Amino acid sequence: MEDEDGYMSIDPARRDVYLSPPQETKDLPSNLLWWKIGLGVSLAGFVALTVVLIVLSLSGVQDSLQMDSHPVLFPARLCGSKNSSVLQSLYQLPKYNSCTSNEASCASVPSEICIEIPKSPLSVVANETAIIPIKIQLPKPDWDFIEVLWHHTQGTPEDLILKYSLRSCSPKSKPQLWYKRECHLFLEIMPAHRWKMSAMMNAWLIIWNIEAKHAGRYQVTVKSNNMKEACSFVELKVTEAKT
Structure with missing residues (x-):
């Protein structure tokens, strides 16, 4: 219902129904599982990135040695x-x-x-x-x-x-x-x-x-x-x- 100013009036008896957010049910074992999966993926990505950087560093050192080996x-x-x-x-x-x-x-x-x-x-x-x-x-x-x-x-x-x-x-x-x-x-x-x-x-x-x-x-x-x-x-x- 609207009052005389045009605003919607809320029945006091039902106010909590409209204003209270729905209660979320938390599944702790499921959240913990997803957290472990995310952590594992992050660690795997970090390890892969580290390996790539090491390979690039070694190839750079080898190239620099080849470039620095000027005849004397x-x-x-x-x-x-x-x-x-x-x-x-x-x-x-x-x-x-x-x-x-x-x-x-x-x-x-x-x-x-x-x-x-x-x-x-x-x-x-x-x-x-x-x-x-x-x-x-x-x-x-x-x-x-x-x-x-x-x-x-x-x-x-x-x-x-x-x-x-x-x-x-x-x-x-x-x-x-x-x-x-x-x-x-x-x-x-x-x-x-x-x-x-x-x-x-x-x-x-x-x-x-x-x-x-x-x-x-x-x-x-x-x-x-x-x-x-x-x-x-x-x-x-x-x-x-x-x-």
Whole structure:
């Protein structure tokens, strides 16, 4: 019923019926079950998210290691180091010249580029550092690039060890030593050898923690503009360490 002002009048006897909210019946075991299910789903999601983050972190670390593993080119002379006497003895080894000795050349045709290599095979104790010395001579001073390639001739796809090159060299820079010329330097070490091998600025090959599998013939190839490529090789022996 409406009163004279237009409002609905409520019978006092039925007021509690309209105003009181309906009483909800609570099923405690059912609510507890749903609470446990929700908690389990949340924990499972948290664990899955944690696993995903760990996998992404590990892959990121691996990628960063691969990106940070840049090849390092070492100085031609390690002056003041304990290896300086070793390097000096390598400089003084009797050598063959690829331009004058057929025993020192593996090129199909004669080259103006000369490579000097040790006459005798090099012998290195296992787990030590091996250094393979060579000497490159370029007769023409007007070259503007040089590329040196090292191979371990085993007949496998991993024969190539590294590429070391000087490019876009300044024509005004003509030092006595070819590797001191003003050029853009590039060094590429193949992934299979990146953690074991590198080169010095004078193109000497370095092998760390040498193993028996590193024994054999190492071939060096030198290329430059307006000159035929030169090729030579060095024999390396690995002996067991004395106990």
